[in-house]
Amino acid sequence: MSEYCAYTLRVNGRDREVSDGWLGESLLWVLRERLDLPGAKNACEQGECGSCSVLVDGSLVCACLVLAASAVGRDIVTVEGIAGAIDGSDAVLSDVQEAFLTEGAVQCGFCTPGLIMAVHDLLDRVPLPTDLEVREAISGNLCRCTGYGRIMEAVWTTVRLRQVGGQAR
Amino acid sequence: MTVAVPRSLDEAFAALAAEPDAHLLMGGTDLMVEVNYGHRRPTAVVSLDRVPELRGWERSADGRSVLVRSGLTYTEMEIGELAESFPALAQAARTVGGPQIRNAGTLGGNLGTASPAGDTLPVLAALDATVVLGAAGGAQRELPWDEFIVGVKRTAREPHEIILGARLPVRRGPQEFLKVGTRNAMVIAVASVALVVDLDAATVAVGLGSVGPAPLRAREAERWIAERLAFDPLGISSDGDPETLAEEFGRMVAGASRPIDDHRSSAVYRRHAVSVCARRALLRALSPQVVGT
Known part of the structure; x- marks a missing residue:
């Protein structure tokens, strides 16, 4: 039986064909190496760091632990989809991304896409989280630069802006 | 390599019949680590995460x-009526990885990996x-947990x-789960203790994790503490000083552990961690609380 075959994934609202892939590849590998979506970052490959966080059918997961071929038919959203800028079109940042910039929550930036996904996931489910809820929501995302203080501020800024009538983007 | 994504239990068994050596995949949090690191190169995978008969739970x-069906995620164990009925399970689920892992990992996967x-x-x-x-x-066949996990x-x-799921007897009474690892979030257990009080049977059960080849029970300590507690419909209490009682209980529970030295910890530390977790679990169970029915 052939080790290789083609399948189609639905990523950021578009059907994307994956060809010549080994069927054992992770979703993270497929996104980055086969679909030109390098937003999800590859660091630990064992679900420890959260830098590859994506939404699969609305559920926040580590793309490195998803067998890509098993995600056929699922709705996959990456940080490129959150930004509203897919495949190199002009970037329209989400409110969370804007807040990360204005609050200085980005240093080296490697963990940022994963954290953006985690914060969107939290605030779309829990618009007014407690401090503990925020900390728990980002506990699966490691940042070695910021010490998390500015990241927490970016979360609170987003919460405030959404509260004063800003529509979530 | 083949990947099957069955949409029903019948399809899943058919896929397994076609590839008898297939690796059964649920949330991927164990298998994909091995695949990513090149430790395993499966020839066939049957993905079970879209089999509706394996979702949810039923009283x-x-x-x-x-x-509790095998596709129930840790996130789902943490909430609602199930968490009220089995607080120790909810507490254990909450200690697993981060939210991303808890959204993916399942009871069936935890059992299958063993x-x-x-x-x-x-x-x-x-x-x-x-x-x-x-x-x-x-x-179907149904095995006690210690006949299912054999090593x-x-x-x-x-x-x-x-694995269709696990059948959990409902126990009325306090439950606790404590786990020690190298940090708070995203950690694999160095030692863990589950304590389940059954007010109706006037018993205490203690399960230990990461301190033996399979989960262990601390049966001697369970009997010892049950004889020294008063069980009433609202909870448990002790005549003597709870701290002294809990200290000795912790020591006895640790005596039931069979830890080893490995890359994650030492046997000495694990035994100590078990004694501390068991002591705290008992003290928490003794503290006044509202007990559901």
């Missing part, structure tokens, strides 16, 4: 047990849970079988 008609560090396993042990295995054509990452599942 038995008499209300005395709950069948790692000594599997976080739900000491809870299942303390609850005297049984594991329900299914085969094609509707055949380090070894289970009694036959290649043609799929």
Whole structure:
């Protein structure tokens, strides 16, 4: 039986064909190496760091632990989809991304896409989280630069802006 | 390599019949680590995460047990009526990885991998849970947890079988789960303790994780503490000083552990961690609380 075959994934609202892939590849590998979506970052490959966080059918997961071929038919959203800028079109940042910039929550930036996904996931489910809820929501995302203080501020800024009538983007 | 994504239990058994050596995949949090690191190169995978018959949980008609199906995620264990019925399971689920892992990882995966560090396993042990295995054509068998898990990452599942879920007896009374690792979030257990009080049977059950090849029970300590507690409909209490009682209880529970030195910790530390966790679990169970029915 052939080790290789083609399948189609639905990523950021578009059907994307994956060809010549080994069927054992992770979703993270497929996104980055086969679909030109390098937003999800590859660091630990064992679900420890959260830098590859994506939404699969609305559920926040580590793309490195998803067998890509098993995600056929699922709705996959990456940080490129959150930004509203897919495949190199002009970037329209989400409110969370804007807040990360204005609050200085980005240093080296490697963990940022994963954290953006985690914060969107939290605030779309829990618009007014407690401090503990925020900390728990980002506990699966490691940042070695910021010490998390500015990241927490970016979360609170987003919460405030959404509260004063800003529509979530 | 083949990847099957069955949409029903019948399809899953058919896929397994076609590839008898297939690796059964649920949330991927164990298998994909091995694949990513090149430790395993499966020739066939049957992905079970879209089999509706493996989703959710169900209370038995008499209300005395709950069948937790194998596709139930840790996130789902943390919430709602199930968490109220099995607080130790909810607490254990909350210690697993981060939200991303808890959204993916499942009870069935935890059972199928049967790692000594599997976080739900000491809870299942303390609850005297049984594991329900299914085969094609509707055949089922049900094994006590300690007959299902037979060694380090070894289970009694036959290649043609799929883990349908675990049956958890409902116990009225306090439950606790404590786990020690190298940090708070995203950690694999160095040692864990599940404590389940049954107010109606006037018993205490203690399950231990990461301190033996499979989950362990601390049966001598369980009997010892049950004789020294008063059980009433609202909770447990002790005549003497709770701290002294809990200290000795912790020491006895630690005596039931069979830890080893490995890359994660030492046997000495693990035994100590068990004694501390067991002491704290008992003190928490002794503190006044509202007990649900």
